[in-house]
Amino acid sequence: MEMQMELSYVFAVVITGLVVVFLGLILLIAFISLIGMFFKKMSQKNKPAAKPAAPAKTAAAVKIQPAATVQPAVSSEDDDEIIAVISAAVAMMSASDGKNYRVKSVRAVSGAPVGNAWASAARIEAVRPF
Amino acid sequence: MFDVFKEAITELATTSGFAAIGWKEIVMILISFVFMYLAIAKNFEPLLLLPISFGMLLTNLPLSGLYNPDLFIINEEGHIDVLNVLTNGGLLDLLYLGVKLQLYPPLIFLGIGTMTDFSPLIANPKSFLLGAAAQAGIFITFIGAALLGMSPTEAGSIAIIGGADGPTAIYVSSKLLKPTDTIDTGTIALAAYTYMALVPIIQPPIMRLLTTKKERSVVMEQLRTVSRTEKIIFPIAVTIVISLLVPSAAPLVGMLMLGNLLKESGVCQRLVDTAQNALMNIVTIFLGVSVGATTQADKILNLSFAKVIILGVIAFSIGTAAGVLFGKLMYVATKGKVNPLIGSAGVSAVPMAARVSQKVGASENPTNFLLMHAMGPNVAGVIGSAVAAGVLLSII
Numbered sequence: 001m002e003m004q005m006e007l008s009y010v011f012a013v014v015i016t017g018l019v020v021v022f023l024g025l026i027l028l029i030a031f032i033s034l035i036g037m038f039f040k041k042m043s044q045k046n047k048p049a050a051k052p053a054a055p056a057k058t059a060a061a062v063k064i065q066p067a068a069t070v071q072p073a074v075s076s077e078d079d080d081e082i083i084a085v086i087s088a089a090v091a092m093m094s095a096s097d098g099k100n101y102r103v104k105s106v107r108a109v110s111g112a113p114v115g116n117a118w119a120s121a122a123r124i125e126a127v128r129p130f
Numbered sequence: 131m132f133d134v135f136k137e138a139i140t141e142l143a144t145t146s147g148f149a150a151i152g153w154k155e156i157v158m159i160l161i162s163f164v165f166m167y168l169a170i171a172k173n174f175e176p177l178l179l180l181p182i183s184f185g186m187l188l189t190n191l192p193l194s195g196l197y198n199p200d201l202f203i204i205n206e207e208g209h210i211d212v213l214n215v216l217t218n219g220g221l222l223d224l225l226y227l228g229v230k231l232q233l234y235p236p237l238i239f240l241g242i243g244t245m246t247d248f249s250p251l252i253a254n255p256k257s258f259l260l261g262a263a264a265q266a267g268i269f270i271t272f273i274g275a276a277l278l279g280m281s282p283t284e285a286g287s288i289a290i291i292g293g294a295d296g297p298t299a300i301y302v303s304s305k306l307l308k309p310t311d312t313i314d315t316g317t318i319a320l321a322a323y324t325y326m327a328l329v330p331i332i333q334p335p336i337m338r339l340l341t342t343k344k345e346r347s348v349v350m351e352q353l354r355t356v357s358r359t360e361k362i363i364f365p366i367a368v369t370i371v372i373s374l375l376v377p378s379a380a381p382l383v384g385m386l387m388l389g390n391l392l393k394e395s396g397v398c399q400r401l402v403d404t405a406q407n408a409l410m411n412i413v414t415i416f417l418g419v420s421v422g423a424t425t426q427a428d429k430i431l432n433l434s435f436a437k438v439i440i441l442g443v444i445a446f447s448i449g450t451a452a453g454v455l456f457g458k459l460m461y462v463a464t465k466g467k468v469n470p471l472i473g474s475a476g477v478s479a480v481p482m483a484a485r486v487s488q489k490v491g492a493s494e495n496p497t498n499f500l501l502m503h504a505m506g507p508n509v510a511g512v513i514g515s516a517v518a519a520g521v522l523l524s525i526i
Binding site: 005007009010011012013014016017018020021022023024025026027028029031032033035036039043120123124 | 251252253255256258259261262265266268269270272273276281282285286357359360363364367368371372375376492496497499510513514517518521522525526
């Protein structure tokens, strides 16, 4: 073992290290952000008449209970369609299961991931091994 | 005739390994069995731990002459006598030249580059900050090692374990450590790879301890798509910026980015295939077995090894904590748009650390997908630890 290090040297190493690492990566942030902004502008120039954003879809969660009463918790037209689709899916399920299911309530899940419930179910399945 | 036979047998017995083996070698061989068990039965980084542990076995079999540390003593001119190693070295001495001359880690980085997708980082460059914050583990451990009375070269080699990056740890320790030091590259590599395998056990308690349920449940905005041109510019830009800032990080960062450029260019498929399969596998075997060979009994069975083990886990934990705490800072700064859990992925350990962020996040909200968000700090951590390595090499 060699001589012990002086405390001032140790702290010099630590501070220099942290400063240089942060400095290097902040430089990269600036650089990458600049490039990103440049490409964003380029793509906007190329597509001046971009389509208006599609209306955001709300993902729906379904609560199913065997032989329960229907209590729709939503009323807008869009949601009526969603409920109809969900009810149809549930009806199919009850036909194949041989059990009686009823849609008890349908409510939008706040903070749901982008995409529909099936897509997120698939995504959950895909990342489960991790 | 009987006398000749007796003499021959006695001669054989006295020159055999059985006569020369001591308790230290036996202990080391048993330790190599433990690591083999961890690699085979527990799947602890098997691709590296298995060759390392077998190298450990080989080097502790007496009289085999596979590895001779005396050959690697630095001469008056300040470097090792390569010709002497080539003429008098055993098999593992020859392979170890690749470690001692810092050849293998950059080649491994080339392979890693061909397998890394930097787009989460390009889409969210702020992730670089988390990759930088997690390097605090390296430097704070340096203080700890200094307080325990270690030499600067030893302290630097131990601290780099906190970077959670095997090739970087080997690169730094093989360059820093001197023959007079009580630890060796093999010790550092063993600790680094063992802890990397233990990332899913070490990190989650720290992550939960430092975050609130609300913070862990943050769902982050989807990342934007990154254009091909951006992906091609990225490796070139990083190489230039980092190599100019910290020239001693150039071999690692340069090779990492070359690999990535080969991949993203889309025109070098054959080279990508070789770099990420054949070349990487060959180098991994050479690296593993020769690094394992440096773990001779007197280098392991001493107090310094215990210090490496303890400081190694501290380095890892501090790195994780610093990443998460910086994540919390970003959570506050962005008014709750950043999930602090992705900060822990800032220690490299790709992709294990990002998986841990995903897993801990999903345990709060199963529909929360942090994986891609965590990959940003994760790959930034690789660059960050290479920069930290460069800093350590140039200061110490």
